[in-house]
Amino acid sequence: MNIRPIAALLFLLLLIMAACGRQSAVLTEKEKHNVSQLTENLKTRCVGRYLIDMPADALVSGGAKVQGVTIESEAMSHEAYLREVMNRKAELRGTKSIDPYPFLYADDEVNGPETHYFIYRGNVSDGEGRRVFEAYKWDHGYRFKFGIEGYDYLHPDQTNDPAIQQFKVKNDVPEKTRLVFNLVNRLRWRADDDIPAEPGLCVLGTFLSGKPADNENAWAQFVLDGNRDVSIGFESDSSIRESNTLLQRDDQINSGLQLVDGRTIRKGAVALSGIGAEEWLLASKTVFGVSGNTFTLEANSMTSSAQSPLLILDLETGSPNAFMQDRIKGPSISENEAVALWDVISRTLRTRPNGF
Known part of the structure; x- marks a missing residue:
């Protein structure tokens, strides 16, 4: 399913929000062009019991754990x-x-x-x-x-x-x-672009039919084919309930930032389609010793259950992943581009109709 018109609209909204003073990056013309290319051909992917729109050529790995x-x-x-x-x-x-x-x-x-x-x-x-x-x-x-x-x-x-x-x-x-x-x-078996219409869990190459359970965990990692150091990870887990939310872990996160020469780009609440979430966007040194980014979105942190599992979405640049282990001299996209890409992709996360 090609949703180029939706991607274009999201990108336009991103630019409008930046113009209105939001903490999104102000992109150069070259960066606008690069982000437009990264988001011009998105496809809806089924992950766990949710949907998210990803670049059509993204490489994917994933797995699940159900009832142990x-x-x-x-x-x-x-x-x-x-x-x-x-x-x-x-x-x-x-x-x-x-x-x-x-x-x-x-x-x-x-x-x-x-x-x-x-x-x-x-x-x-x-x-x-x-x-x-x-x-x-x-x-x-x-x-x-x-x-x-x-x-x-x-x-x-x-x-x-x-x-x-x-x-x-x-x-x-x-x-x-x-x-x-x-x-x-x-x-x-399930084709990569197949969106099931019945309750069940989507995993790489497969679909596990059935109602949700308390002990259900699914994960996927998408890696941009032309930018192998850029990965977007998804995880849902009904067996974990945190004692605090992402934004309430500020002392722990800020302490960690000091160890990796990091800084906060922005943080705050995010209203997704039917999902209340929080995000924290960071810049820091990666394990490769280069400057990169780690963006995290989290939902249902303290209320996780079979019907609304803990959700974690992250984006990393300049870091190793399932399809890229070689050392690099620097990230393949700029911080501004990473933020813009995040603002397009992360806002498409939503519950799959009849997924539960």
């Missing part, structure tokens, strides 16, 4: 997927415990040949009650990997141990197996 199960996605050919599962199977089958009990407890399909799962001890030196779950699914050029840990103190029987006797459930393998299988079966 981590979900990783990676673009992968079918041949590479089969090879990965085969190699993992050979590795686990070839591992022997240092005690008389098995190392590998399950090795089978979940639901058809494009899914597989393992239950094993973890490391050869781990206790005989530990269980690690790994499940794999391939769909439309993506490999999805699921992981969670559990325990089984009945096989072998360790219930004579006073510590084990304190456990109400002595074996959570059946429960964890049902949980993992349920997620594997609910997860379906």
